[in-house]
Amino acid sequence: MKTRKISVIITLLSLVALLSTACVAPMAAPAADMGGADQPVELSMWYFNWPPGYEYQAERVRIYMDEHPNVTIDFDHSIPPVGEGGFEDKVTSSLATGTAPDIFAVINPQAIKLINKGQLAPIDDEALAGLGFDSVEELKASRLPGAFDSWSAMDGTPYGYHWELSWLVLYCNDEHFRQAGVDPDAVTLETWDDLISVGKQVIEGNPDFYLDDAGNFQRNFIKLPMYFDDTWSMQVLTTFLAQTGGSVLNAERTEATINEPAGVEAVEWMMRVSRELGDPNIGPVIPGEVHAAFGSGEMTCDLAGPWMYEAFLVATESPVLDSGYHAYGMPSIESGKPGNVFWGWAWVVNAASPNKKAAWEFLRFLEADPQGQATASGIWQPLPDIEKGWGAGRVPYADLVAAAADGGQAIFVTGHYAEIARILRGKIEAMAFEGADVQASLDEAAEEIDPVLDGE
Amino acid sequence: MNKAGRVESAVGIGKSHLAARLWPANWRYHTRMKVIGFLFTLPVLVFFLVFNIYPIISAIIISFFEFDLFGPMTWVGPANYQNLTGNKNFWSAIRVTLSFMLFFGPPAWVIGFLFASLIKDKIIGRFFFRSVFFAPTILSAVAMATAWSLLLRQNGPLNAMLGLSVSWLTKQNSALWGIVIMSIWQGAGWFMVVFLAGLQSIPQTFYEAAAIDGAGRWPLLRHITLPMLRPIFAFVVIHTIIAGMKIFTPMFIMTGGGPNNSTRSMAMLIYHEGLRDLRMGRASAISMVGFVLILILTIIQLRLFRVHEGVEA
Known part of the structure; x- marks a missing residue:
């Protein structure tokens, strides 16, 4: 009986000790600088x-x-x-x-x-x-x-x-262009309209590669690297916003502005590029896999950073290095009005x-x-x-x-970035994968973002 | 030497000088044995307290505070719980989690039971089949989720094999199904092992007696196998409930909770609220709700199976 009491007391003491430590916030390390000359x-x-x-x-x-x-x-x-x-x-x-x-x-x-x-x-x-x-x-x-x-x-x-x-750069596979009778050296891809026009020409010139018997996409000409990943979604969104002058939040970061005309225009362009030059539902989804699809020759064009050459082509011994590729800079919505993401x-x-x-x-x-x-x-x-x-x-x-x-701008800055990016990514996925209406989706997004900003 | 003396000698604490210093002279044999037993379990007890009880107590306490991991904790009472009632993300995560449990559990049990029934007898290659069926269970969940996200593409191998054109992971109404299919494939082998152990524990004499009485396969299954497996069924249901409430990796890897949050489970919501949004109070409150849900579901199913300490009531 006495031993049982001792056991109970020890257990209770341990619990009290744990309870008290559970209530204490972690202590910061001391901040004295130890970096004197030649000191270890x-x-x-x-x-x-x-x-x-x-x-x-x-x-x-x-x-x-x-x-x-x-x-x-x-x-x-x-x-x-x-x-x-x-x-x-x-x-x-x-x-x-x-x-x-x-x-x-x-x-x-x-x-x-x-x-x-x-x-x-x-x-x-x-x-x-x-x-x-x-x-x-x-x-x-x-x-x-x-x-x-x-x-x-x-x-x-x-x-x-x-x-x-x-920042993002448009890369395209030379061989795919040539197989469709398009000269990669001769094309100008200054605007998104240019890309959509050339993309359709390439698809029509080599339909067996891109389309199945029923005329549905079996491969993408381009797939925007933005699904199932908050930050990549925001990178692509920011690029288009930089070109329309839109923004996710107002300057004071107190209200969502993504559903205003410039924001809607930016997202409508994202959807146009996504749907007219491929089917967002097919092929790789996660951004890293999308870049890999370009590297393996499964996809014709890709938006990726300056690291594309070393990280996705040289490092993987990509066949695209042999077949050739072009970097075309970054297309814009309006010629002469560049915009990109940093x-x-x-x-x-x-x-x-x-x-x-x-x-x-x-x-x-x-x-x-x-x-x-x-x-x-x-x-x-x-x-x-x-x-x-x-x-x-x-x-x-x-x-x-x-x-x-040129025209690079940072992704929106707020302490609530993660939550807002998740909301926007969800709406982008619904628009791209299921054809949800752009204005309605962005209105919903704004409604969900505003309460988050109340705590800014 | 009597029993007490033998045991004390065995553990090296007989009537030695050391023992005399360690134990009060008036402690009886049973008292000493209890203390020794307690000391032997102490390391595990400390481990359990630090890594199980402490986090649970912390989570309960934090769920009543606003806490961003870095600043001081601010008491908010039950506000974190009250906020959940109007939080659509929370209800969506509950729906996803319960749907996953419902759609994953029964098919995985049935497949696991069928596999177990097939390989319990001495058939040729049964060890090979056991290994093959069980292999997905021990493979890396991350690797499997990555592989299945390739298999489940709309123009991927699974659709090609089945002659379908389903956008498994990109549509809100099918993404969870894609994850369920992968989970069944990965989990059925584990259930197979559990059912196999249960089937092998049923005395063969029951079947022999029933066979003499002219019972066919269906009566044998209905009146002997299934009733005898009741404790096993209770176990797999509890396991499914607990595993389902904790489901995280497939969603995290295959869809990131998308599309449009349609595969965000409770565990993933807790992760988002806690580590990404730095709202540990709300994350802890969701954890507590999950804990209560597991408790309720487990009690309900224990009542249904009427199992008490492994013996039918």
Whole structure:
């Protein structure tokens, strides 16, 4: 009986202890900077499991540690980006529990959430010194205009140092054009109308490839890479919005404006391209598979970033490299009115890191060879004229790829990005897959978004 | 040496000096054995408290707070629960989850039972068939979901084989079916193993006696096999309810919860609310509702099967 009482008491005490710890929010790590000259410094850094990226970074880490024997960098690139957000969720939960590394990569639509929660170190005077700039203005001037927009707080303070800035570029398979009697060198794909016109010509010239016996699509001429993935949906949507002057939210971020005429026009163009040059219901759905379909020669045209050449063609030994392809820049709705999306990954420093100075100094080194980075990983830093360098310049049609960045704008910035993107993605899927009415769908989206913004 | 002495010697705590220091002299043998038993289970108990009880208690507490993972927790009382009643995403997730359970469970049980019935006898190649039927269960769920998203394309192999033109994963009224088909394929082998164990535990004498009385296959199934498998059925139903409430991976990989949120399960909604939208309070409240749902469904089915501690009432 006495033993039973002891057992009960021990169990109850354990439960009380657990209850009390359950009520306590995680403690932030101390923020004293340990990065004095020649003092031993241990940095930790995370990137996701994408070999072209982490292999290059790992080599830079190795060189840096050789040159700075007092610095040890624990680089973890094993985190799988399974599904959408695998890496980001790991970062979020580790920040919440005080176990995040000193340095990690953040994709831009998610950055503002972490900035608003005070989890990222700003690029302040100490960071500028570490990165080798005298002022924020000088830092911003060194990158493409607008590059910092979605890695900045509402007051304009930047928080991220770019590893990548991407925009969309139209790539098309030369062989498919030629098989339909269309000369890929002669066509002009300046507008979406041009693309739809040429696309129909290619389909009609080689119907057995694209259509089944009943005249239904069995292959897509192009499929917009935007389904089953919130961020890719927003990338494509932002591109078309940039061309119509539309926006998801008003300037104050208090109300949805996606259902206004410019927003509706943008989405109507997305649907036209999707439905007239293919069937969204067939073929690959997830964006990565859509790019792979272009690489394997299953699809004629694709919208992808400057990394298409290295990451999806060279790395996969794509047959398209042999058959030939063109990059056509980015078609616009109206000729001469370019518009594109900016998104990508930047390196950030944990606000709770005790080694911020050393972290920024290392990041300066990590990003100090943009042409080597472009060659090894296919990832372009957002530097003016990067396409003229020996590394990025190797990419076929590098001038056109670079020119496609004209009119680039960031995906909408709000702390409620994830929720709003999910709503919009759902409506895009209903419109594309099931033919739901554009205006009605966007009205529904606006109705669902407004209550979310009430908490902004 | 008496029984107590043998056991104490076996665990090294007999009348040694160490034992004398560890145990009060007036503790009787049974008391000492209980303490020893408790100490042996302590590691598992601590593990259970830390990794099961602690998260449950945390979730209950957090469900009454507004908590974004980074800032302080703010007490909101039952507001997180009240908000769920008017939250269409929540009701949609409940509908998806219950539909999944309903459409996945019975076909998977039937197929699993048929497989088990086929391979329980000594037929040629039964070990091969057991392995083949069971293999999908042990394969990576992520890999399987990826493979099936290829198979289920409108112009994919499954439609070609069946002569169909169904947009399995892109239409709101068929996407869940696509996931159910994949889940049945993956889960039937597990049910097969469970039913096989149940079938092999039925004494052969029952069948022999019934056969002597002239019973055919259907009466044997109806009056011997199915009644004897009642505890097994109870187990698979509970398992299906629990697994169904937790279903996440196929939706996450194959559709991301789409199209238009038509395959977003409760587990996925919890993930979205908690980790993506940083509303841990609401995510915890949904978890608690899920817990209560599992409890209610389990009690109902236990009543239906009238099973108490594995013995028919």
